[in-house]
Amino acid sequence: MIRKRKSSMSTQQATKLTRRQRERQRHRREILDAAIDLFAQKGFHNVSMHEIAEKAEFGIGTIYSFFENKEALYKALIMEYAEKFHTALCHALAEGKDEFEKIINFLRAKGEIFKEGIKIVRLYLAETRGVSFSFKEGLDAEIRELHEDTIKRLTRIFKSGTKKGLFAKINPYYLAVSLDSISNAFLLCWLGDTSKHDYFKNIPVMISIFFERVKLERGKP
Amino acid sequence: MIRKRKSSMSTQQATKLTRRQRERQRHRREILDAAIDLFAQKGFHNVSMHEIAEKAEFGIGTIYSFFENKEALYKALIMEYAEKFHTALCHALAEGKDEFEKIINFLRAKGEIFKEGIKIVRLYLAETRGVSFSFKEGLDAEIRELHEDTIKRLTRIFKSGTKKGLFAKINPYYLAVSLDSISNAFLLCWLGDTSKHDYFKNIPVMISIFFERVKLERGKP
Amino acid sequence: MIRKRKSSMSTQQATKLTRRQRERQRHRREILDAAIDLFAQKGFHNVSMHEIAEKAEFGIGTIYSFFENKEALYKALIMEYAEKFHTALCHALAEGKDEFEKIINFLRAKGEIFKEGIKIVRLYLAETRGVSFSFKEGLDAEIRELHEDTIKRLTRIFKSGTKKGLFAKINPYYLAVSLDSISNAFLLCWLGDTSKHDYFKNIPVMISIFFERVKLERGKP
Amino acid sequence: MIRKRKSSMSTQQATKLTRRQRERQRHRREILDAAIDLFAQKGFHNVSMHEIAEKAEFGIGTIYSFFENKEALYKALIMEYAEKFHTALCHALAEGKDEFEKIINFLRAKGEIFKEGIKIVRLYLAETRGVSFSFKEGLDAEIRELHEDTIKRLTRIFKSGTKKGLFAKINPYYLAVSLDSISNAFLLCWLGDTSKHDYFKNIPVMISIFFERVKLERGKP
DNA sequence: CATGAATGAGGGTTCATTCAT
DNA sequence: AATGAATGAACCCTCATTCAT
CATH class of the missing domain: 1.10.10.60 (Homeodomain-like)
Structure with a gap:
């Protein structure tokens, strides 16, 4: 059909x-x-x-x-962007001379991409945050897989960075989840009120929250 | 009627x-x-x-x-817990000999409360995170007000703590948003898989992410 | 029960x-x-x-x-007034020295009674006019019986009046129906706008429409 | 929609x-x-x-x-006929060499039209007689406007006829209301029992009730 | 291919009525 | 006798989906 x-x-x-x-x-x-x-x-x-x-x-x-049906249309929509997002974030994490730069790239890419498709972000977040009951579990699974893959890659960055002594000795998975989470929070602030906040200006803030000791050495984004 | x-x-x-x-x-x-x-x-x-x-x-x-109708039932449900959560979090933020302790209390209270009403948390987060399109704006407004009040109180704690030199010199509002956001992320991990994660054990982790320098002095929760 | x-x-x-x-x-x-x-x-x-x-x-x-139920309550209400109306109209038609006076009494009684229970009149008319679908046929039957009895009595008056040469030689039943109908029309005008119309002042008008030739002889209501 | x-x-x-x-x-x-x-x-x-x-x-x-909804369906139904009725009655009142003929045309048109749509008449009367509580006032307003327009035109006929001395010197508005009302009464009798009554045969009766003096001159309908 | 008329399951809601207290 | 909590049939309406043209 x-x-x-x-x-x-x-x-x-x-x-x-x-x-x-x-x-x-x-x-x-x-x-x-x-x-x-x-x-x-x-x-x-x-x-x-x-x-x-x-x-x-x-x-x-x-x-x-x-x-095929409404759900399929919705899923096509979300997945299209989820894949786009995922690709862009993967690229960002792949580029950069060290773990630090990669992470900054990641944060920037996130902002960049969300800026473009600001409309879809709410939908995307609703899905990745696990607070969506839009409908069947089906979509969640696929979209979360992509999200988890990103977290995994981020975790790896943190792991190797920690080995080099760049970051505090904290479970890198938690660092990854936390960074993702914090950047989402800032993006949501931004979404809520684009005039008062500027996500990009706050990238150093996010970094400094995470890695205070290195802030002075390299904070200029 | x-x-x-x-x-x-x-x-x-x-x-x-x-x-x-x-x-x-x-x-x-x-x-x-x-x-x-x-x-x-x-x-x-x-x-x-x-x-x-x-x-x-x-x-x-x-x-x-x-x-009165389905929406009212839903709202009653959400608000009931939102108020309960809010009250508990306010108490947590009010008790404790210094800012540091208050924040640990806050994180613990959050976990405690979510543990009790684990089912409602998904709903609660969906509402407070602004990713809910459940229906009319009405509910959002009321529930977010409570959430914002909590953030405000948290901000104040960070402000006074920063003055005392307890925390890094970062806009206290962003610190508040970030802490809230990170704890949510950990709670969501926990919700997703209660067996592997333990939110409470991770409170020190959250703290250390935020306030690395003080970690050694007082890390025993 | x-x-x-x-x-x-x-x-x-x-x-x-x-x-x-x-x-x-x-x-x-x-x-x-x-x-x-x-x-x-x-x-x-x-x-x-x-x-x-x-x-x-x-x-x-x-x-x-x-x-017993909503319908019974409604019926009790309507019938109570229908009986009251019927009794009053019967009395009016019984009193008066000739057919002419009886008819004027009838028109006055109608106005008098409607004035008292102005609220019920709309209901009453709805029922007697046959344009009510309030519900089952049951009520109609009973209430219309009373109404038809009144028409019958009125018909008799017209019949004997016609014999005496008081009225035009028209089927007295039609005269009865017409008088009832015209007085209802005037009452409805009155109901619609009590300020501009006065039913009682228009009784001579109704009479004159019906019996023009006798108007001059005895128009003082 | x-x-x-x-x-x-x-x-x-x-x-x-x-x-x-x-x-x-x-x-x-x-x-x-x-x-x-x-x-x-x-x-x-x-x-x-x-x-x-x-x-x-x-x-x-x-x-x-x-x-759009039940009410709209009902209204469409009633208005369709109300407009049809109104148009036909207007035509009837426009044609005829004098006021007398116009009025006879009117009575005939009324019968003609009601005969066609006998089912809708009960609904129509319920609405125009002001005894309908069907629902909102909205419909009433629109349908009554049409009805009042007819009455107005009828009033005008009576006015000019009265000037020519055709009718008794009675407020022409009341004559109009009464004629409308009487013809409705006859129509209702007819509706109630088509076998015994014949509305059309009774048109001269209605006329004679109203205008007795002219009856002899031109009673042949 | 594209269309949109037709469908009907299912949802939210009302309200007459019952019955235990 | 009086109450009002509880009930559920029945109502109006929406909308995802189908299919003949």
């Missing part, structure tokens, strides 16, 4: 798509974009498929030709 | 209630207890009033004789 | 009632009075038994000890 | 509608027709939307795709 492109999006080459296929891709995009706004504003349960169809300027039937 | 007890709960003496009234109180409690479980498991939108009625072993009409 | 006084109200002597019984009568009255207001304001379907109980300052259980 | 045809019914040409739209029109009609029967039989409050859906042989959802 649902006609899914066989080839995965990441490997397909744009040039190989027929005009028809390209059009369809564009329509899919338009639907997802309409959906983001609505879900971010009102939450999963307070948005109807008709609403999405209307905003996307398609018939509902069309929506259902792209997504 | 909704028959509410005349006297406020906080001031009434149990002995002054008639048997009828005491029964009604008990029934209200039973309904709330049934509702907690369901809401915590499935979230606001995936629980029906009929379901609650059935679990509570009452007719739906009875539910509606206690709560 | 329903405890009804055996003796009919019309024949029982007040002095034979115990205090208990008198009290109960008074309570019944209070309930009916509360109900009139509500029904007249909002109609049968938009008034709840709880509402009536509250307005009458009784428990609902008490209401049900007087009236 | 409610999908309404763009073009207004009065101006659209049947040929310009697509088959889809024509089908939808037909369905709307079927629903309204099912609803008339039920409402006329049992009254607004005693008919459920499920009942209407079942009788119309549609899903309830379909009903709601045409009418």
Whole structure:
């Protein structure tokens, strides 16, 4: 019933798509974009498929030709961003001459990415924070896997950094969780009131909370 | 329409209630207890009033004789705990010979309270973290006010502690937000897997992340 | 279940009632009075038994000890007035030295009675006009019987008046229906706007519409 | 939410509608027709939307795709006929060589129209007679406006007729109200028992009640 | 492919009525 | 006799989903 492109999006080459296929891709995009706004504003349960169809300027039937059901549409939306986020954070953690720089990169990347897709962040956080009951457990599992992978990578950074004596001797997993958590808190402050706060200016603050002793040596972000 | 007890709960003496009234109180409690479980498991939108009625072993009409509507029931549930949490946290922050002890009290109280009402915590966090779109803004406002009050009190502790040189010279509001955020993260870990983690054992870890320099002097919680 | 006084109200002597019984009568009255207001304001379907109980300052259980159900309460209310109206109209039609006077008496009595129980009139008209779907047919039958009896008596007056040459030679039943109908129309105008209209002043108008030729001979109402 | 045809019914040409739209029109009609029967039989409050859906042989959802809610369906029903009635009565009052003929036209048109939509008449009368408590005042206002407009036009006829000496010198507004009222009474008799009465044969009777003196000159309806 | 009319299960809520106290 | 807590059938309405065109 649902006609899914066989080839995965990441490997397909744009040039190989027929005009028809390209059009369809564009329509899919338009639907997802309409959906983001609505879900971010009102939450999963307070948005109807008709609403999405209307905003996307398609018939509902069309929506259902792209997504098996409402849940699948929501999941596609969240996962799309979750993957994007995940990739960007992985890159950030991979680059940088030492653990310290990697972590700063990580914090910056997080801010950068959230700034772009500010609308989806609320949804994303709701999912990763484990406080989402949007619906079945299914989505959680997949999205959390990505989140946990990030935490794992962060943990590794902390581990090696601790060995070098860069950080306090604390279970690196807890350090990772804490850093993630604190940066989320700052992002939420930022989301709540973009005028008064500036997440990026507060990166040194976050760092200093964590690693006070090194603050003086290298605090200039 | 909704028959509410005349006297406020906080001031009434149990002995002054008639048997009828005491029964009604008990029934209200039973309904709330049934509702907690369901809401915590499935979230606001995936629980029906009929379901609650059935679990509570009452007719739906009875539910509606206690709560004007579903939202009111949910709000009563959340606010009940929010107030309880708030009170306990305020007490914790008020007791203790210095800022340091107050903060440890705070972290312990948080764990203590969450342990009791572990089911409601997910709901509570969903609300205070601003990632809830459960429904109207109304509830958010009231519950967040309580949360912000706690943050404010915590901020004050950090401020005076910083003056005494107990903590690093960082904007005390950010310290407060961060501590709250980190403790939530640890609580969530704990919630996710009670067997592997122990929130209470990690209080020193949280402290040490924040205040490394003082760790040696007084790390024994 | 329903405890009804055996003796009919019309024949029982007040002095034979115990205090208990008198009290109960008074309570019944209070309930009916509360109900009139509500029904007249909002109609049968938009008034709840709880509402009536509250307005009458009784428990609902008490209401049900007087009236088998909502319908019975409504019927008791309507019939009480219908009987009162009927009796008064019969008296009016019986008194007066000739047909002309009887008819004027009738029109006055109608106004008099409606003035007293203005609230119930809307209900009464709704029932007698055949445009009521309040509920089952049952009530209609009984109340219309009374109404038709009045029409019959009126018809008789017209018949004998016509023989004497007092009125035009028109089927007296139609004259009766028409007079009833016109007086209702004037009463409704009056109900709609008591300030601008005065039913009583318009009695001669009604008469003159019907019996123009005799107007000059005896127009002083 | 409610999908309404763009073009207004009065101006659209049947040929310009697509088959889809024509089908939808037909369905709307079927629903309204099912609803008339039920409402006329049992009254607004005693008919459920499920009942209407079942009788119309549609899903309830379909009903709601045409009418925002039960009240709107009822109102659409009543207003449709009220407008039809109003138009027909206006035409009747406009045609005829003198006031007398206009009034006879009016009485005939009333009978004609009521004969067609005999089921809706009870509803219509309930609404225009001010004895309806069906629900909100809203509907009343709109429908009564139409009714009052008719009365106004009738009043004008009586006024000019009175000037010419055609009618008795009575406040023409009262004449209008009375004529309307009497014709309703005859219609109600007719409704109550079609076999015994014939509204149309009674038009001269109504006329003669009103204008006895002219009866002989022109009584042939 | 795209559409949108049609569907109906299911949800929130009301209220007449019962019955133990 | 009087009460009012409890009940649950029944109501109005929404919305995810299907399918004929």
